[in-house]
Amino acid sequence: MKVLKLVIPMLLTLAIGQSCSPERKSASYYHENKREISELKNEYDALYRQQAFSAGFTDKTFKYYVMQIITDTLRAIYNSEKRKDELWQNVLRFHYDTVALKRMAAMMKKIKCLWVGKTDRYFGEKREVFSYISFQSADKAFRENKYYVLILPDHKIDYPEMQEQIRKGKLVQIDSLVYFTTTNRYR
Amino acid sequence: MKCKELIPYCSMLFVLLTNKVTCYSQTILSELNPAQQRALELLDRSDTISVSPLWPHIKPVYFFSNIRSNILYPGKINQGHNTNFCSYAALTHLLIKYEPDNYTRMILSLYYTGKTTLYSKKILTPSKRVRQAAGLLSDNGELNILHANQLWFLAMADNFKGYLNLFDHKYSIGDENTFWAATNYSKFNKMVREFGGYHVHAIGSDLIRPSRSKGNLYKYMVNMLDTGLVMIYINNKLMYPHKFTLFNLPAPTHFVVLYELHKINDMIEIKYWDYGLKTEQLITMKRLKKTIYGVSSITKR
Numbered sequence: 001m002k003v004l005k006l007v008i009p010m011l012l013t014l015a016i017g018q019s020c021s022p023e024r025k026s027a028s029y030y031h032e033n034k035r036e037i038s039e040l041k042n043e044y045d046a047l048y049r050q051q052a053f054s055a056g057f058t059d060k061t062f063k064y065y066v067m068q069i070i071t072d073t074l075r076a077i078y079n080s081e082k083r084k085d086e087l088w089q090n091v092l093r094f095h096y097d098t099v100a101l102k103r104m105a106a107m108m109k110k111i112k113c114l115w116v117g118k119t120d121r122y123f124g125e126k127r128e129v130f131s132y133i134s135f136q137s138a139d140k141a142f143r144e145n146k147y148y149v150l151i152l153p154d155h156k157i158d159y160p161e162m163q164e165q166i167r168k169g170k171l172v173q174i175d176s177l178v179y180f181t182t183t184n185r186y187r
Numbered sequence: 188m189k190c191k192e193l194i195p196y197c198s199m200l201f202v203l204l205t206n207k208v209t210c211y212s213q214t215i216l217s218e219l220n221p222a223q224q225r226a227l228e229l230l231d232r233s234d235t236i237s238v239s240p241l242w243p244h245i246k247p248v249y250f251f252s253n254i255r256s257n258i259l260y261p262g263k264i265n266q267g268h269n270t271n272f273c274s275y276a277a278l279t280h281l282l283i284k285y286e287p288d289n290y291t292r293m294i295l296s297l298y299y300t301g302k303t304t305l306y307s308k309k310i311l312t313p314s315k316r317v318r319q320a321a322g323l324l325s326d327n328g329e330l331n332i333l334h335a336n337q338l339w340f341l342a343m344a345d346n347f348k349g350y351l352n353l354f355d356h357k358y359s360i361g362d363e364n365t366f367w368a369a370t371n372y373s374k375f376n377k378m379v380r381e382f383g384g385y386h387v388h389a390i391g392s393d394l395i396r397p398s399r400s401k402g403n404l405y406k407y408m409v410n411m412l413d414t415g416l417v418m419i420y421i422n423n424k425l426m427y428p429h430k431f432t433l434f435n436l437p438a439p440t441h442f443v444v445l446y447e448l449h450k451i452n453d454m455i456e457i458k459y460w461d462y463g464l465k466t467e468q469l470i471t472m473k474r475l476k477k478t479i480y481g482v483s484s485i486t487k488r
Contacts, residue, residue, distance in 0.1 A: 058429040066427075070464070073262060077427075077468035082454060114431065122331040147431075161325070186431060 026148050026172070026180040029135060033111040034175075041131055041152050043104040044116050051094040054117030055105075056134075056187055062109045068117075068187075069094060112136060114147065115187040123159035130154075134186040147186040151179040219259075226258045226287035233295055241301040244322030245334045253335035254294060258287045265463035267330025270363045272340045273461065274370035274442040277418055278378055279339065280460060281444060281485075285416075286383065294339055306384035313342040316358045324363060340368075347381075349374030372420055372481045375442060379418070379483065391420060391481030393439060404476055405455060409448050411484040417445040419459070420481030425474060439480035 030037065047053070052070040057063075064081040069090060078087035091098060108116065115134045120127055131152045156177070165171040172180045219227070235251045257264060261283035266272035283290045289306070296303035302312040313321075321338040325331055344367065345358060351369040358367055370378075376389045390397040390407070397404060411417045423441035446465060447458035455475050458467045470478070 060430055073465060075464045075466045077466065079469065082471075083469050120328060122325075122328060125332055127329075186429070187427065 025136075026150065027174045029148070030150060030174050030178055030180070036107055036111045037133065037150065037152075037178075040104060040107045040111070040113065040116065040133065043100055043107065044131060047096055047100055047104065048118065050096055052118070054115065054187065055108075056113070056115030056117075057108070062112070065105060067091070117187060119151075123157075123161050126159075128153065128157060134183075146182050146184060149181050149183055149186075150174075151181065153177055153179075222286060222288045223258055226291040227255070229288065229291045229295065230254060230258070239298050242298060242318050242321055242338060244319070245298070245338055246322060249322075249332055249334040250298065250338070251335075253333045254291060257283050257335065258291065261287070262460065262465070263463045264336070265329055265333070266340065267324075267333070267336075268326070268328035270327055270330065270340070271365070271368035271370070272330075272344070272363065274375045274378070275340045275343045277442040277444050277461070278343075278375070278382060279336075281416060281418070282382055289383075294335060297338060297342055305381050307381040309381050311342055311346045313338075313345050314358065317341045317345045320358060320360060323360075327363065343378070344368045347374055347378050370442065372439070375418075375420070375481075376483055379485065383485075385485040386487050387483050387485055389481060389483045391479070393480070396476070396480050397482060402472070404479065404482075405448065405450070405472060408445065408482055411482065411486075412445065412448060415484055415486040417485075418483045419443055419445050419479055420483070421478045422480065425478040426468070426470070428470075428474065445482075 053067055054070075055065060055067045057065050058079065058081065064079065066077060066079050067087055067090075069076045069078070076090065078090060080087055091101060104116075107113075113133045113135050116131070118129055118131050120129045122128075131154075132149050133152070134147045134149045136148055151171075154177075162171070166173060166179075170181060174180050230251065233251070235247055238247060239245060257279075261280055264276055264280045264283065266276035279290070293303040293305070293311075297311065297313065301318065302310055304310050321341050322334050324337050330336055341358070341363070344363075347370075348356065349369075349371040351366055351371045351374075355362065355365055355367040362368060372389070372391065372393050376387050379385055379387050388411075390399070397407075399407060408417060408419075419442070420439045421441050421443060422435070422437070422439055424435050441461065444460040445457070446460060447456070449456045451469065453472070454469045455472055456467065456469050457475070458465055460466075
């Protein structure tokens, strides 16, 4: 009986811990939306090749969006809430495929993706560029902002630094080319 | 055709090609301002092969190519990822843009002798800890391979101290992202004065925003832009408004160089430099007022 008194609270604690675990949440999010995430990445990569950019939403209802177009010297930020006409003028100016762009936005809204962008990392002298998507704020009052991020490299990354991060638990591999992390910024 | 017969043609081709290259180099050189040309001449006279015993982990090949690229493209200076080097980067961006020769003199002196004299006569002498660490920074994005920037930013952070650095005075690996590298507003203005000997007019503080009404702050900044260079001390998170967080700490977090400010209907179009690019965006007057904690203007030396 004494053992049961000890074991039951322990099991309960473990179960609660597991259900709230960000790793599990990100993995289930990825597996539930695997096809959409893959399509979103392909769509984004194709549009990015036209002109570098990142994009996402600024509100929880996914009504307003932001597009950050990056040229060699300029980072121009267009918000559909404040600057919708100018945003579309620039979409046309840079010859983006507007149908693909709308498809990408619809996909993001469907899977509640907050932001899609690219980031880079140096492994020694080698630069690797990754696409990433962020989703669902784990924001709690009086706690630092936390966002879940899926990192989607184009090819297998096998640098010791990366393995070290996985070993430390800073990065979690949830599929062959999908990693998960948390950050305090969604973009 | 025999080899001997080919020689005159090869010589002609060589002359044509080398002339073309020389002409091209001259065109590039003629597009540079005199200060940039002087900076490149200083660099060309330097020993770019030997490793400095004072900076054992700085690779000359990365160091000198980084300086050259800074001289040619001052807008591309970048503090890297995960660092608190934004204040040093903003100041360096302006320093290289307007005084590339002085910047080159100072960084070469640091590299060869381990110290340099600033415009204010203050002598910058980076500690051994910093000299050992420069060239080894990792997990900082492009900064990993920009060895001149590593040396420069570490030397600046090591020699200028404010109240934010009180409890983290000595450098340890990884401190580029801690309070050791942080910059408070008065330290920033002091650095601007000491590096370039500029006269700095500053409004604002680390805790309380400038006491001007929204319209007045906008007019003040436009006036300052008309008369000189302007750097602003901002809460960076407020520059990217979104509704995913409940609370944003009302405190300044970032230094940027202001380039343009225009009124478009009831909105403000702001253009500023940070992270190696100019950013252009539209914000409301209210947000502008809420975001800005300090405005430092350089009007004269």
